[in-house]
Amino acid sequence: MAVTIKDIARVVGVSPTAVSRALNGHRDIGEETRARIKRVAQELGYRRNAIARGLVTNKTDTIGLFVLGRGSTGFGDPFAYEVILGVMDTVSAAGYDLVLYGVGGAPAARRCSGASYVGKCKERCVDGVIMMGIRTDDPQYHALGGLDVPCVLIDVAPPGDGIGFVASDNVLGAKQATEHLVSLGHRKIAMLNGHAHATVSTERLEGYKIALMNAGIAFDPALVFEGDFSKESGAQAADYFMTLPLALRPTGVVAASDVMAIGLVQMLKAMRMRVPEDISVVGFDDIPSAAHVDPPLTTVRQARYDLGASAARMVLQRLEEGRTAIAFPPPGIRLATELVVRRSTAPSPAPSPSPSPSPPLRQARAGSGPAVRIAEPPGEGVQTD
Amino acid sequence: MAVTIKDIARVVGVSPTAVSRALNGHRDIGEETRARIKRVAQELGYRRNAIARGLVTNKTDTIGLFVLGRGSTGFGDPFAYEVILGVMDTVSAAGYDLVLYGVGGAPAARRCSGASYVGKCKERCVDGVIMMGIRTDDPQYHALGGLDVPCVLIDVAPPGDGIGFVASDNVLGAKQATEHLVSLGHRKIAMLNGHAHATVSTERLEGYKIALMNAGIAFDPALVFEGDFSKESGAQAADYFMTLPLALRPTGVVAASDVMAIGLVQMLKAMRMRVPEDISVVGFDDIPSAAHVDPPLTTVRQARYDLGASAARMVLQRLEEGRTAIAFPPPGIRLATELVVRRSTAPSPAPSPSPSPSPPLRQARAGSGPAVRIAEPPGEGVQTD
DNA sequence: CTGTTAGCGCCTTCAG
DNA sequence: CTGAAGGCGCTAACAG
Numbered sequence: 001m002a003v004t005i006k007d008i009a010r011v012v013g014v015s016p017t018a019v020s021r022a023l024n025g026h027r028d029i030g031e032e033t034r035a036r037i038k039r040v041a042q043e044l045g046y047r048r049n050a051i052a053r054g055l056v057t058n059k060t061d062t063i064g065l066f067v068l069g070r071g072s073t074g075f076g077d078p079f080a081y082e083v084i085l086g087v088m089d090t091v092s093a094a095g096y097d098l099v100l101y102g103v104g105g106a107p108a109a110r111r112c113s114g115a116s117y118v119g120k121c122k123e124r125c126v127d128g129v130i131m132m133g134i135r136t137d138d139p140q141y142h143a144l145g146g147l148d149v150p151c152v153l154i155d156v157a158p159p160g161d162g163i164g165f166v167a168s169d170n171v172l173g174a175k176q177a178t179e180h181l182v183s184l185g186h187r188k189i190a191m192l193n194g195h196a197h198a199t200v201s202t203e204r205l206e207g208y209k210i211a212l213m214n215a216g217i218a219f220d221p222a223l224v225f226e227g228d229f230s231k232e233s234g235a236q237a238a239d240y241f242m243t244l245p246l247a248l249r250p251t252g253v254v255a256a257s258d259v260m261a262i263g264l265v266q267m268l269k270a271m272r273m274r275v276p277e278d279i280s281v282v283g284f285d286d287i288p289s290a291a292h293v294d295p296p297l298t299t300v301r302q303a304r305y306d307l308g309a310s311a312a313r314m315v316l317q318r319l320e321e322g323r324t325a326i327a328f329p330p331p332g333i334r335l336a337t338e339l340v341v342r343r344s345t346a347p348s349p350a351p352s353p354s355p356s357p358s359p360p361l362r363q364a365r366a367g368s369g370p371a372v373r374i375a376e377p378p379g380e381g382v383q384t385d
Numbered sequence: 386m387a388v389t390i391k392d393i394a395r396v397v398g399v400s401p402t403a404v405s406r407a408l409n410g411h412r413d414i415g416e417e418t419r420a421r422i423k424r425v426a427q428e429l430g431y432r433r434n435a436i437a438r439g440l441v442t443n444k445t446d447t448i449g450l451f452v453l454g455r456g457s458t459g460f461g462d463p464f465a466y467e468v469i470l471g472v473m474d475t476v477s478a479a480g481y482d483l484v485l486y487g488v489g490g491a492p493a494a495r496r497c498s499g500a501s502y503v504g505k506c507k508e509r510c511v512d513g514v515i516m517m518g519i520r521t522d523d524p525q526y527h528a529l530g531g532l533d534v535p536c537v538l539i540d541v542a543p544p545g546d547g548i549g550f551v552a553s554d555n556v557l558g559a560k561q562a563t564e565h566l567v568s569l570g571h572r573k574i575a576m577l578n579g580h581a582h583a584t585v586s587t588e589r590l591e592g593y594k595i596a597l598m599n600a601g602i603a604f605d606p607a608l609v610f611e612g613d614f615s616k617e618s619g620a621q622a623a624d625y626f627m628t629l630p631l632a633l634r635p636t637g638v639v640a641a642s643d644v645m646a647i648g649l650v651q652m653l654k655a656m657r658m659r660v661p662e663d664i665s666v667v668g669f670d671d672i673p674s675a676a677h678v679d680p681p682l683t684t685v686r687q688a689r690y691d692l693g694a695s696a697a698r699m700v701l702q703r704l705e706e707g708r709t710a711i712a713f714p715p716p717g718i719r720l721a722t723e724l725v726v727r728r729s730t731a732p733s734p735a736p737s738p739s740p741s742p743s744p745p746l747r748q749a750r751a752g753s754g755p756a757v758r759i760a761e762p763p764g765e766g767v768q769t770d
Numbered sequence: 771c772t773g774t775t776a777g778c779g780c781c782t783t784c785a786g
Numbered sequence: 787c788t789g790a791a792g793g794c795g796c797t798a799a800c801a802g
């Protein structure tokens with residue numbers, strides 16, 4: 001079978017212990033012996049057995065990444081991949097391997113994933129865990145505290161103390177989106193939110209409310225439609241909004257995901273509404289397709305890759321701290337969002353009831369702070385690498 | 386630390402062996418004892434240690450998936466994710482875990498990945514390997530034969546006998562694309578191919594040639610531009626094609642990837658060419674954005690998810706066979722492609738030199754065989770789950 | 771049916 | 787500087 005340190009020991013004429021020491025860079029071994037050992041190891045094509053090593057060191061150099069709720073929690077296909085890449089690059093740069101756990105796919109897979117998340121982690125002895133897309137009403141959500149390795153959630157508030165999180169600044173993002181519409185003169189601004197069991201939904205609703213309040217617009221629950229991050233729910237929202245009494249009917253919609261926004265726009269167009277002339281729509285995420293739909297979607301960009309990279313760094317850092325036991329790490333990190341103005345938003349068709357004159361046309365920049373980007377050159381949005 | 390079978394053994398009052406047997410469903414254990422053991426295991430929150438188990442069984446229930454050459458071999462971001470999902474679902478349905486190895490990302494990650502692919506696999510003791518995106522000029526390509534576990538390549542011809550592969554029927558795909566243009570009356574049809582070190586490039590070129598030959602059109606090497614699957618290379622191709630002498634200049638282009646096709650179209654438009662009126666473009670892959678670009682891209686769809694699922698099934702099957710040693714598995718699988726006709730293709734502007742009358746307009750179906758799909762309802766192309 | 775013995779490949783004591 | 791002993795958690799032979 002595979003070459004072991006014993007084989008090397010035999011060839012070189014030393015003990016396996018010596019080989020182990022030489023190969024692991026311990027200093028208590030003669031330079032010459034080490035050199036010989038290394039050479040032989042090379043010649044024999046030795047590869048250390050990570051399994052055996054893990055058994056004794058109780059460390060597998062492995063990080064587990066759960067990609068949960070595909071297609072239903074905002075982590076649908078267009079979103080997850082870049083997050084995974086961020087995790088993968090960071091983790092592998094630190095010498096760790098990534099074990100990918102997916103749940104929510106094919107029925108067969110789902111059946112098999114009956115084992116609990118923490119159970120899977122413990123069995124595999126991963127050194128750390130990153131979870132994306134877990135719902136707060138997931139029965140296992142609260143079990144996460146039972147994990148005895150570092151754990152970081154992405155875009156979800158942690159259920160307990162020991163657990164970290166990385167998320168976009170969703171309050172800011174929704175605020176940016178809403179303020180953008182306000183700046184365009186919209187007063188009847190609806191929200192197409194995700195389901196209540198995603199933390200991001202709560203946060204984005206809050207940002208929406210804050211922006212409304214700042215603009216002196218009363219919050220109206222009837223203008224909030226709860227979708228489920230799917231395109232279909234976006235279409236349903238169009239039905240809902242457009243059958244509202246005319247006095248209530250929104251002229252602008254803030255959506256909690258691009259996918260829902262796209263569904264909304266498509267249905268709106270099918271209903272012969274013009275976007276953005278009759279109604280403006282802002283998305284969330286800036287998925288690749290956002291730049292290509294008709295009209296190109298104004299949206300709130302999330303730093304997807306960084307979301308993954310930050311989560312990985314946080315897990316790694318906690319791992320390090322576990323060894324050196326320095327200080328308490330920050331419980332969480334918020335990543336800034338960026339409003340990307342494209343062409344799905346325009347000045348409100350109805351003159352705003354305020355005494356101010358007709359809304360200014362080139363005021364797209366009026367939003368909040370610097371994180372605003374106007375349109376993009378042709379060729380934006382398709383990721384080529 | 387964690388509960389072990391010893392702990393259970395002590396509590397129940399049996400030997401660790403008995404516990405092992407009970408928990409692994411061996412039949413040589415009393416029903417009653419087994420029940421007690423299982424109950425205690427449950428109560429103690431026992432989770433078997435996959436590491437220790439793997440050490441002795443020499444099986445880790447783990448499949449390694451390499452995602453190579455991100456953004457340069459056709460497996461750029463828009464493509465890889467679904468393949469990964471296919472692998473993940475299949476593998477996890479069979480009770481395996483997936484270790485994801487990425488190479489070609491951040492420089493740091495690349496540095497760390499100095500370890501050879503086979504080396505990584507051997508260290509981790511994965512039971513099987515799937516590789517996507519490896520280039521045939523990768524120095525490690527030929528080393529793959531040294532792997533002592535089942536290995537399946539995706540979209541790449543295997544370097545040796547023991548290695549399997551799964552790929553789209555690229556010859557067919559390119560043939561479909563080319564025939565589509567032929568059926569629209571085009572005679573000067575160019576090919577925007579990927580680099581020569583991807584097997585798919587060779588294959589797609591062949592399909593293109595075959596279709597040309599079938600149509601009685603002479604193959605002209607000057608009409609083949611070798612890109613690298615990037616959008617930039619698509620733009621370069623536009624430059625190249627449009628500076629060709631007028632007599633040569635193509636009225637239709639078959640691209641080996643959607644990303645390149647999009648780059649091509651964008652540059653073409655920047656040069657004031659109209660697509661499809663002045664020039665038709667067919668892509669390859671059918672990435673989500675393909676349906677949303679302007680004009681929506683006619684393209685050859687690949688069954689991305691199935692690519693991954695099939696590869697996983699093949700590895701799993703070989704694993705099974707290794708145990709039962711039945712017959713030789715098929716060395717490879719080809720997945721059918723499907724032409725998706727959207728609006729980036731139209732009848733040739735120049736009347737074809739053949740004696741036949743002006744090209745028929747509604748002959749989109751004329752391609753090859755049944756795998757042709759005309760356009761799509763609004764709402765195609767954004768994957769929501 | 772159950773327990774004992776042995777060892778997977780490696781690393782960490784502890785002696786020399 | 788080096789070797790011998792012991793054990794990580796588990797399972798696969800063998801005995802009983």
